[in-house]
Amino acid sequence: MYRARIPLAAAAVVLLTTIAVLLSVRTTLSSAARNEVEKRVERAQATWPSLDLLRGIDLTNETAKFARDEEFGAVFDKKSSDEQRQAAFVAVSARNGRLEATGRKADLVAVVGANGHVVARDLNINANFDDDWKQRYPSVGKALDGVANKDVWSFDGHLYRVGAAPIRSRAGAVVGALVIGYNASGTDAAADRDKLGTEVAYFLDGKIHASSFKKAGSESAEENELSTQLFGESRLADGAVAGNLTAPATLRINNEDYLAAAGPLPGNLTKSKSGYVVLASLTAARASLGGVEFLVLALGIIGMLVAVGAVVLTAMRFLGPLDRIETGVAEVINGNRDYSFDTPSKDFEGLANGLNVMLARLLGRPDPSDDELGGDGDDGNGQRWGGELSVEASATGPQMSPELQALID
Numbered sequence: 433m434y435r436a437r438i439p440l441a442a443a444a445v446v447l448l449t450t451i452a453v454l455l456s457v458r459t460t461l462s463s464a465a466r467n468e469v470e471k472r473v474e475r476a477q478a479t480w481p482s483l484d485l486l487r488g489i490d491l492t493n494e495t496a497k498f499a500r501d502e503e504f505g506a507v508f509d510k511k512s513s514d515e516q517r518q519a520a521f522v523a524v525s526a527r528n529g530r531l532e533a534t535g536r537k538a539d540l541v542a543v544v545g546a547n548g549h550v551v552a553r554d555l556n557i558n559a560n561f562d563d564d565w566k567q568r569y570p571s572v573g574k575a576l577d578g579v580a581n582k583d584v585w586s587f588d589g590h591l592y593r594v595g596a597a598p599i600r601s602r603a604g605a606v607v608g609a610l611v612i613g614y615n616a617s618g619t620d621a622a623a624d625r626d627k628l629g630t631e632v633a634y635f636l637d638g639k640i641h642a643s644s645f646k647k648a649g650s651e652s653a654e655e656n657e658l659s660t661q662l663f664g665e666s667r668l669a670d671g672a673v674a675g676n677l678t679a680p681a682t683l684r685i686n687n688e689d690y691l692a693a694a695g696p697l698p699g700n701l702t703k704s705k706s707g708y709v710v711l712a713s714l715t716a717a718r719a720s721l722g723g724v725e726f727l728v729l730a731l732g733i734i735g736m737l738v739a740v741g742a743v744v745l746t747a748m749r750f751l752g753p754l755d756r757i758e759t760g761v762a763e764v765i766n767g768n769r770d771y772s773f774d775t776p777s778k779d780f781e782g783l784a785n786g787l788n789v790m791l792a793r794l795l796g797r798p799d800p801s802d803d804e805l806g807g808d809g810d811d812g813n814g815q816r817w818g819g820e821l822s823v824e825a826s827a828t829g830p831q832m833s834p835e836l837q838a839l840i841d
Contacts (some may be wrong), residue, residue: 446739452734464788467719469691473680476628477693477708488582488699495595496580498527499610504599519643520552528554540613544572570701575609584700591616591634591641614640621781636706640664657685672696689714753777769795
């Protein structure tokens, strides 16, 4: 094992290098993953208001188009309030039926009178009747002033995107307003996620009303933990409620690290504590780069196996034969003068033959024959070869000094 210290040292160097490279790669990849996710979140945060603006324009135009239908203007030609209510209910129900046929059924379609009070809505003829929406929702007052608009409402405990547009008589006077609203849903959030490439959630009054995490009509674990982070630990929602875009922050949601950024819902006439948050998983981004770490680890393991293999091969080819020669030397030292070194391997054949010839000369024995040395015979010049060592022929036999002879005797 002592002779194997160089291969073992090489294996140790490979191990330490692998660990150092793995830690360096992990740090580099983790930083790269965070930068990539941060850019994606910031891009989504900046893009979402434009996306919502287009959605708001579409809702405003749709509401204004329906409000121009003569049927709505005719509602206020009715003499009695009951007749107006009945005509308004028929009109809103018909319009929502048309929306449903296109896959866009509204959650709220209502007619409001010139005084800002509800005449009728689609749910049933008595729902919200005579409620003062002008007082409650500035967007209704804006519509009664003749301007179609979009707003976000907290309605029946839910977050609604609402379009309001003026209803005009045949003479062009504003006689009421049409309101069309959609409850913000997980479907909307999922559609935004597909466009933005990040998870999306909408919140209002300290509660998440919809998110792309939503599962099967109930709140998901991710949504619950996100709510805790937004309104509790990180207070990320506070900046959005104040009207600001927040810097990306790290949130821990369902045992995953996320980067999240929030902002206010744009284009609202009604001041509300509402906003949106976009977020992307850091854990998932790092996991996607795990293949590189595995490659580094695999290369390190292969290097270790090569080093260990080098130890084994070295032991089999060199160290074992050397041990046999050392054993033979020890035999001679311990007085075994008849010991003959065998050839442990081709690599040490010359050394073994040389030791045998040396012993023969020192002990006064005849030189070993070619067969004993494992050589190939005489080369024609009076020399015998044993491996890599040549022994000159002598007619008088080996010559020894008197001192050597005395030592042998």
